[in-house]
Amino acid sequence: MLRFTLRRLLQAIPTLLVLSILVFAWLRLLPGGPAGALLGDKATPDNVASMNRIMGLDQPIFVQYFKFLGRVVTGDFGNSLASGDTVISEIGRRFPATIELAVCALVLAIAFGIPIGYLAARYRGTLLDNAAVLTTLVGVAVPVFFLGVLLKYVFAQKLGILPPSGRQDVTIDATHVTGFFVLDGLLTGELDASWDAIKHLILPSIALASIPFAVIVRITRASVLDVQQEDFVRTAESKGLTTPVIRRRHVLRNALLPVSTTIGLQTGLLLAGAVLTEKVFNWQGLGSLLAEGIERRDFPRLQGLLLLAAAVYVLVNLLVDISYAIIDPRVRVR
Amino acid sequence: MLPQRVARLRRLALIGLAGALAVAMSACASERGSGNSATDTFVFGAAGAPKNFDPIFNDDGESFRPARQMFDTLVTYKAGTTQLEGALATAWTPSADGKSWTFALRQGVKFHDGTPFDAAAVCFNFDRWYNMKGAAAQSQMIYYGDVFEGFAKNEGDATGEPVYKSCEAKDDHTAVVNLNTAKGAFPDAFGLTSLSISSPDALKKYNADAVTQSGDSFAYPAYATDHPTGTGPYKFESFDKTNNTITLVRNDDYWGEKAKTAKLIFKIIPDENARKQELAAGTIDGYDFPNPADYSSLQNSGDKVLIRPAFNILYLGINQKNNPKLTDVRVRQAIEYAINRDQLAKNKLPTGAYAQDQFLPNNVPGYTQSVQKFGYDPAKAKQLLADAGATGLTLNFYVPTEVTRPYMPNPVDIGAAVADDLKAAGFTVNVVQEPWNGGYKDDVQKAGKQDIHLLGWTGDYADAGNFIGTFFGRQKAEFGFNNPQIFSAISNADAQVNPADKAKAYEQAGVLISQYVPAVPLTSSPPAIVVKSNVNGLTPSPLTDERFYTVSKG
Numbered sequence: 001m002l003r004f005t006l007r008r009l010l011q012a013i014p015t016l017l018v019l020s021i022l023v024f025a026w027l028r029l030l031p032g033g034p035a036g037a038l039l040g041d042k043a044t045p046d047n048v049a050s051m052n053r054i055m056g057l058d059q060p061i062f063v064q065y066f067k068f069l070g071r072v073v074t075g076d077f078g079n080s081l082a083s084g085d086t087v088i089s090e091i092g093r094r095f096p097a098t099i100e101l102a103v104c105a106l107v108l109a110i111a112f113g114i115p116i117g118y119l120a121a122r123y124r125g126t127l128l129d130n131a132a133v134l135t136t137l138v139g140v141a142v143p144v145f146f147l148g149v150l151l152k153y154v155f156a157q158k159l160g161i162l163p164p165s166g167r168q169d170v171t172i173d174a175t176h177v178t179g180f181f182v183l184d185g186l187l188t189g190e191l192d193a194s195w196d197a198i199k200h201l202i203l204p205s206i207a208l209a210s211i212p213f214a215v216i217v218r219i220t221r222a223s224v225l226d227v228q229q230e231d232f233v234r235t236a237e238s239k240g241l242t243t244p245v246i247r248r249r250h251v252l253r254n255a256l257l258p259v260s261t262t263i264g265l266q267t268g269l270l271l272a273g274a275v276l277t278e279k280v281f282n283w284q285g286l287g288s289l290l291a292e293g294i295e296r297r298d299f300p301r302l303q304g305l306l307l308l309a310a311a312v313y314v315l316v317n318l319l320v321d322i323s324y325a326i327i328d329p330r331v332r333v334r
Numbered sequence: 335m336l337p338q339r340v341a342r343l344r345r346l347a348l349i350g351l352a353g354a355l356a357v358a359m360s361a362c363a364s365e366r367g368s369g370n371s372a373t374d375t376f377v378f379g380a381a382g383a384p385k386n387f388d389p390i391f392n393d394d395g396e397s398f399r400p401a402r403q404m405f406d407t408l409v410t411y412k413a414g415t416t417q418l419e420g421a422l423a424t425a426w427t428p429s430a431d432g433k434s435w436t437f438a439l440r441q442g443v444k445f446h447d448g449t450p451f452d453a454a455a456v457c458f459n460f461d462r463w464y465n466m467k468g469a470a471a472q473s474q475m476i477y478y479g480d481v482f483e484g485f486a487k488n489e490g491d492a493t494g495e496p497v498y499k500s501c502e503a504k505d506d507h508t509a510v511v512n513l514n515t516a517k518g519a520f521p522d523a524f525g526l527t528s529l530s531i532s533s534p535d536a537l538k539k540y541n542a543d544a545v546t547q548s549g550d551s552f553a554y555p556a557y558a559t560d561h562p563t564g565t566g567p568y569k570f571e572s573f574d575k576t577n578n579t580i581t582l583v584r585n586d587d588y589w590g591e592k593a594k595t596a597k598l599i600f601k602i603i604p605d606e607n608a609r610k611q612e613l614a615a616g617t618i619d620g621y622d623f624p625n626p627a628d629y630s631s632l633q634n635s636g637d638k639v640l641i642r643p644a645f646n647i648l649y650l651g652i653n654q655k656n657n658p659k660l661t662d663v664r665v666r667q668a669i670e671y672a673i674n675r676d677q678l679a680k681n682k683l684p685t686g687a688y689a690q691d692q693f694l695p696n697n698v699p700g701y702t703q704s705v706q707k708f709g710y711d712p713a714k715a716k717q718l719l720a721d722a723g724a725t726g727l728t729l730n731f732y733v734p735t736e737v738t739r740p741y742m743p744n745p746v747d748i749g750a751a752v753a754d755d756l757k758a759a760g761f762t763v764n765v766v767q768e769p770w771n772g773g774y775k776d777d778v779q780k781a782g783k784q785d786i787h788l789l790g791w792t793g794d795y796a797d798a799g800n801f802i803g804t805f806f807g808r809q810k811a812e813f814g815f816n817n818p819q820i821f822s823a824i825s826n827a828d829a830q831v832n833p834a835d836k837a838k839a840y841e842q843a844g845v846l847i848s849q850y851v852p853a854v855p856l857t858s859s860p861p862a863i864v865v866k867s868n869v870n871g872l873t874p875s876p877l878t879d880e881r882f883y884t885v886s887k888g
Contacts (some may be wrong), residue, residue: 025587031773032548036387040394041739042476042794045811050490054469055550071549078551083575084386084559087551093576141671149607164611170377170579170599179576189569279638282612285576292382292604295451299552 008321012314016307020072023306027299032192033057038258068303075149078300087304090289096179097167098285101277102270104201107296110263113213117220117259118252118324124225132217144273155203165282167200168193180235204281208273212266219262223255230254247250257328264320266315302331357509370798373887375597379609379621381576383602387570388542388558389530390463393476395622395878398527400580400600401783404446404881405530406563408437408456409521413873415647415879416697416796422451422531422565423509426524432516432831435497436579437525438601439507443589445533446569453503456535460501460511460544470552471545476792477528479518497760518828518836520678522795527879567593567883569707578602578634582875593883594871613866620865620888626684626743638866641686645695645739645876647801650752650792651778655814657729657785664722666851668854669786671715672759673752679857682748687859692844693802695858697876699833700798701729705848715759729760732777732784739768740861740878741790749788752856780810794877798840813852820846 009055032061036043043051044284052058053138056067070080075089085093130247156164168181174193177184182201227233228251236246271287278287293301383399389405389692392637407567410421420426423437444452463478465486472479472490484496499512503813524528532542540557547553557563563569567590568582576646582599584593597868603609609621610628624632631640654660663682675689691708694701719725733749734742739805742748746767753763768774780789794800799807807824809816824844827839863874872880 008386021499032769032771032776036775039474039476040392041792042393045776047476047479047778048776050469051473054490054547057550067549076548078549079553081551082385083383084552084554085575086553090575095577149611152608152611157611160615163617164615165603165608165619166575166577166601166612169617170374170581170601174577176574176576260491279605280608282578282605282608284576289605295771297397299550319418 005318005322008217008318012209012311012318015314016310018143019066019310020069020303020307023303023310025061027297028057028064028303030297033079034299036297036298042108062211067075067306072307077304080293080301081298084294087281087300090284090301091099091304091308092290093179094284094286097181097283098274098278098287100180101204101208101283101285102181102274103268104205104264104268105211105270108205108209109212109216109266114256114259115281118224120217121221121224121226121228129221132221136214139210139217142296144207144210145277146254147210148204148277148315151203152281162203163196163200164203165200165280167284168197169200172196204277204283207280208270208277210306211273212263212270215262215266216259220255220259223258224251227251227255253327257324260323261320261329264316264323267316271312272293272308351701354503355436374595375599376595376620376882376887377599377601377618377884379601379603379618380580380603381606381609381622382604384580386554386558387533387562387573388554389528390466390478391471391474391548391554391558393528398878399880401527401530401562402566402583402879403568403582403598404562404566404570405527405532406566407461407525407530408414410526410874411525411795411877413644413878414875414886416522416793416876418525419436419526422456423524424523427495428516428521428831430831431858432520432760432829433513435511435513435520436504437509437511439509440589442494443505443565444587445536445565446538446563446585447509447533449533449535451531451565453509454506456509456531456532457501457503458537459531459798460498462537462689463529464498466543467652468543468545468547471543474545474552475528477526481523481526482518487581513571516798516831518830519795519797522800523799525795530564530743533563534645536561565589567881588883591883594886595882596853598882600668611749613864617868618862618864620880622863623738623740623861624864625738626862628663631682631761634863635775637865638869639862639864640872640874641684641862642874643687643690643697643876644860645697646790646792646858646861647690647693648696648741648748648859649690649787649805649857650694650852650856651784651787651812653778653782653784653786653812654852655782655811657727659724659727660785661815662722662724663851664718664853665724665727667722668715668718668722668759669756669761670851670854671718672761673712673755673854673856675856677785678748678751679859682744682751684743685860686860687857690857692848693791693805693853693855694798694844695793695801695876696838698793698796698798698801699837700802700827700844703843704841704845706845707848708851712759714829719760719883725760726762727760727765729756729785730783731756731765732774732787733765733767735767735789736771736772737774738857740792740860741857742788743859745788748856752788754757779810779812780816787812792878798837798844799824800849802840802843803828806847813840813862815850815852817850817852820852822852 003180035048039047079086117130120129123129152164157161172193174189177187182194210323236250275285275290278285279291290305357398361417381395385392389401406879407423408423409418413417422440424440425438427436466472469490482497483494498515499514502510540561541555542557544555567585569585570580570584573580584596585875612618659665679687679689692705721784734745756763777783804823823843827843830839871884871886
């Protein structure tokens with residue numbers, strides 16, 4: 001198991017190196033540059049040109065890249081041009097917000113997706129099944145930003161029962177310890193702050209969960225239907241096992257294999273979905289950090305963020321492979 | 335039997351859990367929103383985070399908005415106007431040659447750190463700017479560079495001779511700023527937010543000049559990030575970057591009228607639609623630059639849309655360099671005759687916008703009715719084109735996308751209307767759209783790739799030089815012409831010390847410009863600021879220089 005994990009970790013290094021080249025080159029191929037955005041509207045073209053020189057952006061791209069790589073291996077991702085903070089501290093500050101949102105969305109998607117998918121398969125062809133399939137179609141088809149705006153319109157603007165955006169009401173004087181606002185409230189005993197953070201979490205989590213939820217329902221349903229036809233299920237039935245035992249031990253467990261892979265892939269996509277969700281809900285996470293970075297051509301921030309996203313993606317895939325190895329021992333043996 | 339009982343128990347547990355969830359949700363539903371009901375806190379939705387809090391290193395509205403609440407300048411602009419009034423200085427007098435300004439300073443003023451404001455503090459600030467070291471710091475002092483042109487030792491892009499010479503503290507309450515050359519921008523430019531006066535003690539304590547560079551990025555000193563210390567009606571409390579809010583608290587020792595709300599919070603919400611929804615939900619009390627398309631729905635919800643006096647210019651630039659036909663004044667006049675500016679102001683811009691015939695808003699000294707006027711006349715445009723042998727002339731028309739500015743809320747729409755007018759007058763128009771942050775300004779202002787283009791300017795203070803001088807004060811790649819007569823008329827106007835003489839000189843420059851048609855002035859439009867119905871006391875400023883200490887919540 002250890003060797004398997006180590007091998008996969010080593011494989012990640014060249015992947016990240018190639019990605020760093022791609023990210024670096026892509027940013028510099030974008031029209032416009034960071035100097036103009038940094039200096040603002042009142043800057044003259046001469047101001048901008050001079051700033052480009054000062055920042056070293058007039059040097060050949062490979063020179064810039066190796067300087068960048070030299071700094072990165074020492075852990076220096078530079079400072080965000082928009083905020084002046086180090087990219088590492090910016091990411092560290094925003095990371096809990098995205099994790100809080102993504103975990104909440106993922107839990108929602110799994111908690112509702114797997115049971116509904118399973119039930120849809122079990123009651124195949126019934127009204128329940130049709131309703132589930134239709135819901136998943138809508139879930140996949142409706143863009144996150146549209147769903148987000150719609151949810152806000154109904155629950156915040158019209159009904160006024162949930163806050164429209166942000167992570168916490170600005171008038172709540174909350175103490176932030178970990179950056180996970182719900183947890184912070186619990187840790188410091190400021191339960192009103194925690195409750196307020198939960199209320200802020202609901203709408204963005206639903207918006208972000210919509211796609212993974214739909215995908216999980218569909219995969220679970222299809223997988224359960226497949227497994228139900230397998231020989232070992234028939235064998236179990238003929239052995240005289242009770243239906244609940246067959247369903248739990250033989251059908252559901254085997255059907256969850258492809259579902260766990262899907263959840264891994266969806267985690268990566270969640271990060272992508274978070275960019276839109278966070279922008280719509282003014283959620284102070286990595287997604288909104290990325291969106292603002294792109295608008296302002298904030299090279300240091302974007303380089304740091306994109307490399308981090310790539311690293312997380314590689315890591316999640318690794319975790320999925322490991323969980324696969326745990327669920328299905330044959331993977332380990334091979 | 336046992337497994338079945340377990341299954342039954344589990345089912346029961348599940349039902350119980352679902353029930354608990356439902357109760358929790360309904361409890362949540364019964365609590366009404368998280369609206370900000372505190373009347374002593376004013377929450378304003380900002381479109382972006384400030385770069386930092388040291389005004390000298392900033393030139394954008396999002397950085398200036400909080401700075402204006404914490405800092406004072408020597409002179410300021412009367413609320414809702416562009417007229418000067420005293421702030422930290424109660425009187426300001428130029429010498430006869432305009433090379434020296436004497437400021438009588440307000441007495442009994444204290445900085446937020448408790449240190450006294452006096453002439454020595456004023457001189458410390460001026461000397462600090464002038465002596466600023468390092469290309470990284472100098473290059474970010476855009477307004478200082480624009481007004482004072484050079485530093486003690488130029489290390490960034492400034493190459494000019496410094497306008498600033500020295501500052502003397504005659505006594506505790508009299509400061510004299512000496513200049514190497516007289517400049518028309520003064521005294522108005524002394525009111526620029528960038529030239530706010532900071533506490534010398536805090537500047538020194540928090541190492542304010544230490545802007546450091548690492549590779550392609552910059553780090554700002556503690557003064558700029560955590561300890562801005564001015565004399566303004568609000569004091570800095572915190573910038574919570576985790577929740578993206580800036581909190582200022584009332585300065586109870588303020589020399590003027592004390593702030594009406596104890597707290598002023600800026601909540602940073604980059605998405606415009608999100609700002610609108612937060613206002614509707616009552617979680618913010620106001621935001622800036624609402625989309626003109628939303629004015630009526632905001633007003634219908636009871637919100638107050640406060641329209642600022644127009645203080646900007648949208649123009650159609652003409653670049654004479656790439657297209658020889660454009661050096662013929664008849665062709666440029668044809669462009670001006672071809673465009674229906676009244677329709678543009680009426681249909682494509684917010685209420686209160688007006689068609690322009692010169693490059694100055696009508697509330698700036700130097701505005702004149704004597705300019706040569708080119709009303710909408712497509713027949714005349716066709717005739718002029720034919721006379722110049724340029725019928726069917728192809729124009730590469732650069733239009734910015736993914737941007738809204740107070741002078742052009744929707745440039746793509748405006749560009750389309752202008753292109754239609756030009757086509758109707760016999761031009762062939764090739765529209766080139768480019769994202770604002772995707773190289774538009776580089777291409778039109780630096781590379782000069784276009785034949786014609788849309789661009790504009792929001793004024794900083796009521797000096798004609800801030801408009802006309804910025805556009806046509808010297809040879810620029812944006813316009814590609816060299817007209818020494820215009821350049822010297824502007825520099826002559828800029829050197830006038832007497833306000834009446836200055837206005838007259840700018841009127842003459844305006845007439846010359848109108849005859850030469852280096853570009854076509856299109857419109858001036860009023861941007862708005864919106865607040866909830868219970869918010870009172872906010873005066874919209876043409877300079878977007880709103881001070882929130884007068885704001886109260888009912």
